[in-house]
Amino acid sequence: MSGRENVRPDAGTALLELYDAALPQVYGYLLARCGGTALAEDLTAETFLAAVTACRRVPPPAPSTAWLVGIARHKLVDHWRSAERERRGLTAVAHEPEPDSDPWDERIDVLVAHDVLAALDGLHRAALTLHYLDGLGVGEVARALRRTVPATESLLARSRAAFRREYRRIGGIA
Secondary structure, three states, X not given: OOOHHHOOOOHHHHHHHHHHHHHHHHHHHHHHHHOOHHHHHHHHHHHHHXXXXXXXXXXXXXXXXXXXXXXXXXXXXXHHHHHHHHHHHHOOOOOOOOOOOOHHHOOOOHHHHHHHHHHOOHHHHHHHHHHHHOOOXXXXXXXXXXXXXXXXXXXXXXXXXXXXXXXXXXXXXX
Protein backbone atom coordinates (compact mmCIF):
# COMPACT_ATOMS: atom_id res chain seq x y z
CA MET A 1 0.00 0.00 0.00
CA SER A 2 1.43 3.29 -1.09
CA GLY A 3 -0.94 5.45 0.99
CA ARG A 4 -2.54 6.97 -2.12
CA GLU A 5 -5.81 5.15 -1.43
CA ASN A 6 -6.49 7.60 1.42
CA VAL A 7 -5.70 10.75 -0.55
CA ARG A 8 -8.77 12.84 -1.31
CA PRO A 9 -8.96 15.03 -4.40
CA ASP A 10 -8.32 18.70 -3.74
CA ALA A 11 -11.67 20.41 -3.05
CA GLY A 12 -10.45 23.68 -4.57
CA THR A 13 -9.60 21.99 -7.84
CA ALA A 14 -12.94 20.16 -7.82
CA LEU A 15 -14.74 23.48 -7.26
CA LEU A 16 -12.85 25.10 -10.11
CA GLU A 17 -13.77 22.22 -12.43
CA LEU A 18 -17.42 22.50 -11.33
CA TYR A 19 -17.62 26.29 -11.73
CA ASP A 20 -18.60 26.52 -15.42
CA ALA A 21 -21.36 23.92 -15.11
CA ALA A 22 -22.71 25.16 -11.77
CA LEU A 23 -22.62 28.94 -12.36
CA PRO A 24 -25.78 29.12 -14.53
CA GLN A 25 -27.70 26.90 -12.12
CA VAL A 26 -26.69 28.89 -9.02
CA TYR A 27 -27.39 32.21 -10.75
CA GLY A 28 -30.72 30.94 -12.12
CA TYR A 29 -31.77 29.72 -8.67
CA LEU A 30 -31.03 33.12 -7.16
CA LEU A 31 -32.50 35.17 -10.01
CA ALA A 32 -35.79 33.28 -9.85
CA ARG A 33 -36.09 34.03 -6.14
CA CYS A 34 -34.82 37.59 -5.82
CA GLY A 35 -36.01 39.00 -9.14
CA GLY A 36 -33.15 41.43 -9.71
CA THR A 37 -30.11 40.72 -11.82
CA ALA A 38 -27.78 42.91 -9.75
CA LEU A 39 -28.76 41.20 -6.50
CA ALA A 40 -28.61 37.74 -8.10
CA GLU A 41 -25.12 38.51 -9.42
CA ASP A 42 -23.95 39.76 -6.01
CA LEU A 43 -25.36 36.74 -4.22
CA THR A 44 -23.86 34.38 -6.82
CA ALA A 45 -20.45 35.93 -6.20
CA GLU A 46 -20.94 35.61 -2.43
CA THR A 47 -21.95 31.97 -2.93
CA PHE A 48 -18.75 31.09 -4.78
CA LEU A 49 -16.61 33.04 -2.30
CA ALA A 50 -18.20 31.10 0.55
CA ALA A 51 -17.56 27.86 -1.37
CA VAL A 52 -13.88 28.74 -1.78
CA THR A 53 -13.66 29.45 1.96
CA ALA A 54 -15.36 26.14 2.74
CA CYS A 55 -12.93 24.27 0.47
CA ARG A 56 -10.05 25.49 2.64
CA ARG A 57 -11.48 23.83 5.75
CA VAL A 58 -10.25 20.53 7.10
CA PRO A 59 -11.78 18.23 6.14
CA PRO A 60 -12.89 19.95 2.93
CA PRO A 61 -16.39 19.38 1.51
CA ALA A 62 -17.07 17.49 -1.69
CA PRO A 63 -18.19 20.27 -4.06
CA SER A 64 -21.32 19.66 -6.12
CA THR A 65 -23.96 21.80 -7.78
CA ALA A 66 -26.48 20.85 -5.08
CA TRP A 67 -23.99 21.92 -2.40
CA LEU A 68 -23.51 25.27 -4.16
CA VAL A 69 -27.28 25.81 -4.45
CA GLY A 70 -27.51 25.12 -0.72
CA ILE A 71 -24.92 27.80 -0.07
CA ALA A 72 -26.85 30.13 -2.40
CA ARG A 73 -30.04 29.47 -0.42
CA HIS A 74 -28.25 30.45 2.78
CA LYS A 75 -26.85 33.60 1.16
CA LEU A 76 -30.34 34.58 -0.02
CA VAL A 77 -31.85 33.98 3.41
CA ASP A 78 -29.02 35.99 4.99
CA HIS A 79 -29.74 38.83 2.54
CA TRP A 80 -33.45 38.79 3.37
CA ARG A 81 -32.68 38.67 7.08
CA SER A 82 -30.39 41.67 6.76
CA ALA A 83 -32.93 43.60 4.68
CA GLU A 84 -35.59 42.84 7.27
CA ARG A 85 -33.40 44.06 10.14
CA GLU A 86 -32.81 47.26 8.20
CA ARG A 87 -36.52 47.69 7.51
CA ARG A 88 -37.40 47.08 11.15
CA GLY A 89 -34.95 49.79 12.13
CA LEU A 90 -37.02 52.22 10.07
CA THR A 91 -40.61 51.17 10.76
CA ALA A 92 -42.71 49.38 13.36
CA VAL A 93 -44.32 46.07 12.47
CA ALA A 94 -48.12 46.23 12.37
CA HIS A 95 -50.14 43.12 13.14
CA GLU A 96 -53.43 42.68 11.29
CA PRO A 97 -56.04 39.98 11.90
CA GLU A 98 -56.10 37.02 9.53
CA PRO A 99 -58.71 37.13 6.74
CA ASP A 100 -60.97 34.09 6.39
CA SER A 101 -59.84 32.83 2.96
CA ASP A 102 -56.41 31.47 2.12
CA PRO A 103 -54.88 32.49 -1.26
CA TRP A 104 -52.87 29.27 -1.33
CA ASP A 105 -56.13 27.42 -1.99
CA GLU A 106 -56.84 29.57 -5.05
CA ARG A 107 -55.11 29.80 -8.43
CA ILE A 108 -52.72 32.73 -8.64
CA ASP A 109 -51.10 34.54 -11.53
CA VAL A 110 -47.39 33.64 -11.51
CA LEU A 111 -46.18 37.05 -12.72
CA VAL A 112 -48.31 38.88 -10.17
CA ALA A 113 -47.15 36.48 -7.46
CA HIS A 114 -43.51 37.20 -8.34
CA ASP A 115 -44.16 40.95 -8.02
CA VAL A 116 -45.97 40.38 -4.73
CA LEU A 117 -43.06 38.36 -3.30
CA ALA A 118 -40.66 41.12 -4.34
CA ALA A 119 -42.82 43.69 -2.50
CA LEU A 120 -42.91 41.73 0.79
CA ASP A 121 -40.39 42.32 3.54
CA GLY A 122 -37.39 40.04 3.63
CA LEU A 123 -38.51 37.71 6.40
CA HIS A 124 -41.95 37.09 4.87
CA ARG A 125 -40.39 36.57 1.43
CA ALA A 126 -37.82 34.16 2.87
CA ALA A 127 -40.41 32.09 4.73
CA LEU A 128 -42.76 31.81 1.74
CA THR A 129 -39.96 31.08 -0.73
CA LEU A 130 -38.33 28.40 1.40
CA HIS A 131 -41.64 26.72 2.22
CA TYR A 132 -43.61 27.00 -1.02
CA LEU A 133 -41.00 27.38 -3.77
CA ASP A 134 -38.18 25.28 -2.31
CA GLY A 135 -40.59 22.79 -0.72
CA LEU A 136 -38.97 22.82 2.72
CA GLY A 137 -41.03 21.65 5.67
CA VAL A 138 -41.78 24.01 8.54
CA GLY A 139 -38.98 22.51 10.64
CA GLU A 140 -36.45 23.02 7.84
CA VAL A 141 -37.64 26.59 7.30
CA ALA A 142 -37.29 27.18 11.04
CA ARG A 143 -33.69 25.93 10.99
CA ALA A 144 -32.85 28.03 7.92
CA LEU A 145 -34.29 31.16 9.52
CA ARG A 146 -32.90 30.29 12.98
CA ARG A 147 -36.34 30.35 14.59
CA THR A 148 -38.40 27.91 16.61
CA VAL A 149 -41.00 25.80 14.84
CA PRO A 150 -43.96 27.59 16.55
CA ALA A 151 -42.44 30.98 15.67
CA THR A 152 -42.01 29.81 12.07
CA GLU A 153 -45.61 28.57 11.89
CA SER A 154 -46.74 31.98 13.09
CA LEU A 155 -44.38 33.69 10.63
CA LEU A 156 -45.79 31.62 7.75
CA ALA A 157 -49.34 32.58 8.74
CA ARG A 158 -48.39 36.28 8.86
CA SER A 159 -46.48 35.91 5.60
CA ARG A 160 -49.47 34.36 3.85
CA ALA A 161 -51.67 37.18 5.15
CA ALA A 162 -49.17 39.80 3.91
CA PHE A 163 -48.98 38.05 0.54
CA ARG A 164 -52.79 37.95 0.35
CA ARG A 165 -53.13 41.68 1.15
CA GLU A 166 -50.50 42.70 -1.40
CA TYR A 167 -51.89 40.33 -4.06
CA ARG A 168 -55.38 41.81 -3.62
CA ARG A 169 -54.00 45.34 -3.57
CA ILE A 170 -52.48 44.95 -7.01
CA GLY A 171 -55.57 43.20 -8.39
CA GLY A 172 -54.61 39.55 -8.33
CA ILE A 173 -57.57 38.18 -6.31
CA ALA A 174 -61.00 39.80 -6.21
